Amino acid sequence: MDGAARDIFVISDLHIGDGGARDNFDSGKKTPQLRAFLDHVGSEGGELFVLGDFFELWQMNLSLLLVKRRALLDQLAALRLVYVPGNHDIDLAHFIDTDFLHHPFFACMRAPFVRELGGRRFRFCHGHETDPFNAGDDPGFGRMLSIFAGVFEDQNGSPLLTSGESVEDVLEQFGDSMLTIWKRSLATVHRSQGETKEVRPTSELTPAQNPDRLGEHVVGVRAELDKGEYDVTVLGHTHKPGRIGDWYFNSGSWTGPRNSFLRISPDGHVRYLEWKDGRAIEREMPVVLPEAGPGRAPAAPKNPVTAAFSAARTLFPKPTRPERSRWVLIAQGVLALSVGAGVLTISVGQGSSAGWRLLVSAFAAYALLDGALSLLGASREPTVRRLLSLVRGVASLLLGLVVLRRGHMVEVFVILVGIWAFISGALRVAASVVLKGMVESRWLFAVGAGSMLASLVLLSLPASAVLLKFALAGYLCYYGGGELLAGIFGQRVPRTASFRPAA
Secondary structure, three states, X not given: OOOOOOOEEEEOOOOEOOOOOOOHHHHOOOHHHHHHXXXXXXXXXXXXXXXXXXXXXXXXXHHHHHHHOHHXXXXXXXXXXXXXXXXXXXXXXXXXXXXXXXXXXXXXXXXXXXXXEOOEEEEEOOOHHHOOOOOOOOOOHHHHHHHHHHHHHHHHOOOEOOOOOEHHHHHHHHHHHHHHHHHHHHHHHHHHOOOOOOOOHHHXXXXXXXXXXXXXXXXXXXXXXXXXXXXXXXXXXXXOOEEEOOOEEEOOOOOOOOOEEEEEOOOOOEEEXXXXXXXXXXXXXXXXXXXXXXXXXXXXXXXXXXHHHHHHHHHOOOOOOOOHHHHHXXXXXXXXXXXXXXXXXXXXXXXXXXXXXXXXXXXXXXXXXXXXXXXXXXXXXXXXXXXXXXXXXXXXXXXXXXXXXXXXXXXXXXXXXXXXXXXXXXXXXXXXXXXXXXXXXXXXXXXXXXXXXXXXXXXXXOOOHHHHHHHHHHXXXXXXXXXXXXXXXXXOOXXXXXXXXXX
């Protein structure tokens, strides 16, 4: 009967997305498992409490996500459901008790609430409410980190790296290290000025992003409970399921290898289960932190520089099968950047003919080396790609030779460089079309289009050695940086992600 007491099923932190490259939930093929779990809840006649971060709105377009997940929302709305938004779906919180969202799922949204079970008052919330750095509606460093992670996940083709680690976890390590270095530098400055300021960069992340913050999160939860308005807290937020004593119960997350949930009987008994292979399996309730000390001792500080380098190596691993064209792009990029930076050091002011000859010779040497690298990269390539590299290589070699013979006049040099920049850019654009569908092609298109625009700028410049020096340096640095990025990201094909086995 509707009035009968029912078991409560508690889930949180699914971080459901729109099914794209950034969707951690969908990359683990979790949707069929979730829908089977919802069928199980319905067959058991239970209530379902979704305690926040159900949607991943830090990285997703809200309207696209909801349209893509319409079938799931319909299934959820058919259950006895309560949905409490968390910090990753906080954008929905202000719709509670309004008629802006007409799907029946959103009629089930509620703010954190208390229900009496077995003579004790249980408070159901997401958990960010007692986290001082995530309690508000405004984006913090954690949210900005997720945005950067989303961009990298798009390029990577998956939210997981080949190492099995998530992009966001590795970026968190890198960002945390950079933030630590920055704030320690600021603290040094403040100390030199006689000021004292606390440096805690990791407190700007969520406990899920930085597990070292778990202790202070629990302290916040305990402080709220000690006000006496309720006896037990049931929440998520940290992605770490389990209990502390008989007053803290965490439902965990569905974004990793386990699909954890809690089942609470009408008498207030809390059980921990996992949904696996189409059925609910009861497990021993993990202990989140020892009851004696909710705030654990801080971990030994890590060297931020070492941590940053480690994260960078994980994000950009050495290729297992390096391709010659990729390394040629990297070499050409480094060469252009080096020459561009070197050009800035050459004095070509009025009366400095030696400086102008040095600048011309430097560019001619660059063109010859760049052409040689293009010819080297042309070997062992597919026909069309080899042809493009051969044409570019020959054009660069010819340019270098002509510049050495005729390029000492400013007017002639500008025309030669401008024509070469246009031809080289057009060939890069053509290569990006040939390589369509690869990450490398996007960078090559940007390099080529920029080079063609730069050629028009160079050809329109007045005959001024000083002005040409800075224009040439800027062009070479842009061109080299683009080639370097094309080489780094080149040949990266989207891969199917898989979760690491549980420890």
